[in-house]
Amino acid sequence: MSATAYDRIVRDPAVLAGKPVIRGTRLSVELVSTLLAEGWTETDIVTNYPGLSREDVRACLEYAGNGR
Template identity: 40%
Template sequence: MPNRVSIDHRVMGGVPCIKGTRIPVATIVGLLGQGYSVDEVLSEYPTLSRDDILAALRFAAAAVDERELPLRMTA
């Protein structure tokens, strides 16, 4: 599967976006985290595909996996 996430300093200041769009990965993951369904996200962003949404989730999971997480959450 081709990489659907692009990081380009000329697009949205280098924020990870779905390739060929200006839609940040964080926006997609945030909407899903707020309870939007995949179909609702696709309705809000009709240029996206289901594969784009899955790519955003894979990218976010890999990003979290690479970082050291705090042992305790702080408020």
């Protein structure tokens, strides 16, 4: 996994029961992956979740793709 994904995705037992989330949010990798699977585009996600960047979405994909 790239340094970017490591920097952007965190796990904290106090946040969403330790699920991986985007740093500084309570938005899980699972949520972003599900939205993409449902047909949302990267643009749809960053438009509807203005606290996220395209790099955050890509980090979620990378994290999920590595079987984490």
